[in-house]
Amino acid sequence: MDQRVSLITLAVDDIDASAAFYEALGWARVPADEGIVAFDLIGQTLGLYPRAALAKDMGLDPSEIGGFSGITLAHNLPDNAGVDALYQRFLDAGGRGIKPPHKVFWGGYTSYVADLDGHVWELACNPFAPLGPNGEFQWGGA
Structure with a gap:
């Protein structure tokens, strides 16, 4: 596969x-x-x-599928300012802030937001995995 x-x-x-x-x-x-x-x-x-x-x-019955199921979708950004701006954009669009942007112990910068249906997004900057020329993410860097 x-x-x-x-x-x-x-x-x-x-x-x-x-x-x-x-x-x-x-x-x-x-x-x-x-x-x-x-x-x-x-x-x-x-x-x-x-x-x-x-x-x-x-x-399935519709009640059997919900928003947050233990999976997050991640959107990585090239810098902390991008995380701050996108977090605010999620809120302005009607999303729910879960955890505001903050520095994390491993050296990155991250936040969590949910869309209208409760699907959780992590918005992050990982300085150890810089984005590729087209914005693509790969663990450890593109």
């Missing part, structure tokens, strides 16, 4: 509100089938899909 994540699908309660939230962060939609919203990322796509439809696809 190739070491790859191609598509990250988030179950959302209100696809229009969630799409507007991510657009307020500066993300641009790409064409997608009706009922799906997609944002192409660097090497992956983030999809928004109605919670009830995703649950049906999996054979």
